[in-house]
Amino acid sequence: MSLQSFASHLYGTPISTAIRETSWIIPAVQSVHIIAIAGVVGAAIVMDLRLAGVLATDETPRAVVKRHLPWMWSSLALLLTSGFVLGLGEPYRVLMNAVFWVKMALVLTGFTLTLLFRYPILHPDYRIEHARAAALIKPLAWASLAIWVVVVFCGRWIAYYQ
Ligand code: HEM
Numbered sequence: 001m002s003l004q005s006f007a008s009h010l011y012g013t014p015i016s017t018a019i020r021e022t023s024w025i026i027p028a029v030q031s032v033h034i035i036a037i038a039g040v041v042g043a044a045i046v047m048d049l050r051l052a053g054v055l056a057t058d059e060t061p062r063a064v065v066k067r068h069l070p071w072m073w074s075s076l077a078l079l080l081t082s083g084f085v086l087g088l089g090e091p092y093r094v095l096m097n098a099v100f101w102v103k104m105a106l107v108l109t110g111f112t113l114t115l116l117f118r119y120p121i122l123h124p125d126y127r128i129e130h131a132r133a134a135a136l137i138k139p140l141a142w143a144s145l146a147i148w149v150v151v152v153f154c155g156r157w158i159a160y161y162q
Contacts, residue, residue, distance in 0.1 A: 010091035019089035033082040039075025043068040044148045051141035099161045103154035110147040
């Protein structure tokens with residue numbers, strides 16, 4: 001089944017029709033999506049700028065990551081759920097949009113980077129200056145922050161690209 005016929009099939013399902021035809025669902029879910037963006041980007045700003053040595057340098061990276069990582073995960077779960085509902089409501093417009101797939105690839109990259117790059121820091125014996133790839137920490141922190149910012153741009157761009 002091609003992506004196009006999958007999107008057409010989804011479009012005809014009762015749930016997709018209900019999402020589209022119930023006037024409050026899309027704006028309400030979009031609002032939830034935007035609130036969750038604040039959670040992801042807020043947590044990324046604080047954690048990445050700490051790891052880049054710019055913010056909260058009077059606290060250990062571990063303390064900052066430990067405090068903000070749960071916000072990142074719960075906001076991402078909310079984004080995934082709300083994004084799924086938005087996509088289900090307009091499957092053709094979303095699934096056939098190249099910017100949507102660029103955004104999904106970046107979300108996956110940001111997620112993987114967060115997973116690989118944050119958990120070692122949570123270990124009680126972790127010392128940033130003795131880390132195996134200490135020289136990579138600052139560039140990775142900036143890269144991670146840049147990824148989330150580009151994801152926001154892609155999210156907004158979906159509506160303007162066909
Ligand atoms: C995790 C999976 C995600 C899915 C499946 C998803 C899906 C979607 C969909 C379908 C839309 C509506 C696009 C349209 O109709 O124009 C949207 C909008 C948007 N998304 Fe996501 N998204 C996800 C995660 C994220 C993340 C992590 C961010 C940013 C950190 C983000 C930022 C945005 C923005 C800024 C918009 C535009 C909102 C608006 O103007 O109403 N999304 N997303």
